[in-house]
Amino acid sequence: MQDALVERLSSPVPRYTSYPTAPHFDEGIGPDAYAGWLSALGPRNRLSLYAHIPYCDRLCWFCACHTKHTLRYEPVEAYLKGLHAEIAAVGARVSQAAPVTALHFGGGSPTLVRPNDMRLLKSCLDHNFAFSPDAEISVEMDPNDLDEARHDALAAIGMTRASLGIQDFDPTVQKAINRIQTFEQTRGVVEAARERGVRSVNCDVLYGLPHQTAKTLAETVRAVLSLRPDRIALFGYAHVPWMKKHQTMIDEKALPGIVERFAQMTMAGEMLVAAGYEAIGIDHFALPADKLAAAARNGTLRRNFQGYTDDRADALIGLGASAIGQLPQGYLQNMPATGEYLRRVEEGGLAVVRGYALTEEDRARAFVIERIMCDFGFSFADLAARHPAFAGAIRAEARAFVAGDRDGLAHIEGERFCLTPAGWPFARTVAAVFDAHLASGRGRHSLAV
Template sequence: MSERSLLAKYSGAVPRYTSYPTAPHFHEGVNCDIYAQWLRELGERDTLSLYVHIPYCDRLCWFCACHTKHTLKYEPIAAYLKPLLKEIATVGGFVSGKAKVTAVHFGGGSPTMLKPEDMIAVADAMRAAFTFADDVEISVEMDPNDLDDARYDGLAAIGMTRASLGVQDFDPKVQKTINRIQTFEQTRGVAEAVRARGVHSVNCDVLYGLPYQTLDTLKSTVRDIVSLSPDRIALFGYAHVPWMKKHQTLIPEAALPNVEERYAQMKAAAAMLVDAGYEAIGIDHFARPSDTLAIAARTGRLRRNFQGYTDDQATALIGFGASSIGQLPQGYVQNMPATGEYERMADQSGLAVVRGVALTDDDRMRAHVIERIMCDFAFDFAPVREKFPALADRVIAEARQFAAANADGLCEIDAAGFRLTAKGRVLARTVAAVFDAYLGNGKGRHSIAV
């Protein structure tokens, strides 16, 4: 089958599989009481990754699908911090210092909108509520338009070790169309400033599939990004989901590249990054060979969570703030997405969970298979049989059935395991969906697979 025909056949809408079950299948049966019990059950052998969501931006990027809102005043942010700090203290009380924190991630929105003293206050609250490992990794998503010397110094004061810079595309026409004005010079200045303050890792995000984006504009952006020598680069396909994010209706759909053009952009950018010395990680990440993400990929320790690919091996992810999602051994939880209602709930009880899902053994097995496909483009049968002896034959039979029925060469199978071919790797999300027992029930709409 030609490449064009393959894309037409398999590039339908499927989840990104940053969790399994995916978020559309969370339900209200998981509430604050259940969450509190799950937190109490964490023990000394568990390790924690903390995520703090700041749901505010001083400009709204029209491509963005995150839970955030626009504000030009600091008062809403200051008001948000009070219940956020209470939630941190409350959750810390349930955990009781038993589990150690190995990673912290500030996301948004724009965490760098926080005043330096408030960023420090949030970090201090977490250190007071939890036991931190000496080598804790602290990463912050940064908007160059928010930053000044005082904020850089504040980020250094909290011990930031990793800076994450959203770039998207440096072409002025593309930037204007997505309402994300950010020059290369600004971005270079951020990289230089954080490195001067001891930050050991800089990450950059690049998008393909944006309106008015062409192969030439994307290649120019990639060349500029490589010149900054980031340690990691995420190459994401723009997810056009205007039914979920109404501000995306401001993006002219006629200006969006089609599936074939998106695929060509992805291939060209990926080839440039590999030529520049980066190792391809999963479906959309690239890292220098010495980076811990590349090492995790080579050693079979690559993971996938709501922040994408990670080398974070924590047994539980705890989310703070409006809309944030937590992943515990027992299941997933999500806080109230509406900021005002989150503030009311967290201020009242210290918790704001409104939905989630308790994992069954079948969920855990399929989560393992899907994560390995997304991370390794393969899964071995022996670990599945060892971890899920009563259920393994079911998912292995599904793998054999798909391999036997697929005449397009997306996968290979033998007695040891199931593997995607080079042709199949670009469609890893589509292949992973084969093992998704929830996908056919009609809940949720997703972005295209390429």
């Protein structure tokens, strides 16, 4: 019975790191709209910055990020010059009094940036934005890139959170995804970061990889637990070869089936909870003292393009090729192609090529979907207070879903729509019920578990 339920409820749906999701962005939102939206941010608006480094010195076949492989540093140098130009162009349009409360370097592999270039990049950001003294600065790290000089540079820019991609330590799995990385390398990076005062360490683990079994995943989880990271992200491998051609290098016959994926996810999650971690949403775990766990407990957990976060900023500004931003008016995405991105920013302009202006109904449904993804439910009263024009219709949709729910995924408790524990693993599937754009058929998505 459980296996049949898993197969039926695991149809592809969005990950809901935004609503509407990226396939619904269009070219009607461009540089002029972006300039206006930036100028509307006031001195009291808290800002979060995302800086994208779209290069890797090796290409991991499982990766679904916007990145490209290079064995030469010259393209990275040219790109950084353009990134400096965009930072200046965006900073000139934002109130210099608006505090930056968070900065995230993502990729690609930000840690392939040479030490002095990383210092210069942070200096450029400091010159164009006003950082709060307690701003969180997180960096996605590839242990294969790191040396003492790079560790020192990351300490110099004030990194507060190190985020390490691990995936799986099993050699057969690593070979199948072209991601060779030993436990000893990983432990060395964690120790080096902590020795330099980094307050928080995050580790990413994947399930559903080729040749991965419950046994190999359990061994990886035990190894990760020995590092005692503050946060652990347990992601399901998203096999999207129609979007990421390098994933065709992965043998699809070696991928575990949906039922096995679900078993791997459940087993790993139970191991993490047994080790003292608190479950956060659908795929994160944190030690009780971590701020993400506190946010989950007090109802302030958020979800954005980086996943679950305790970031309370009013605007997320995306910097770099393909970077996505979220401002009060809606979403924006930069030109993904690095050559065209560089041309646009070096001419003194902004690189936005598409986006989405939110309607009031979008905001109401975004609230509902985010709360389902973060809290496994939402309050009818909160929805009515925030979005009275659409509260009645969405309440009716929630009641209709519960009335027709033969799987026991959700129920109504007073003024709340709540997923049951049986429904928690299928939060994406339940959230999709409230997605008014999904039926348009734009975009293809990964499996729901």
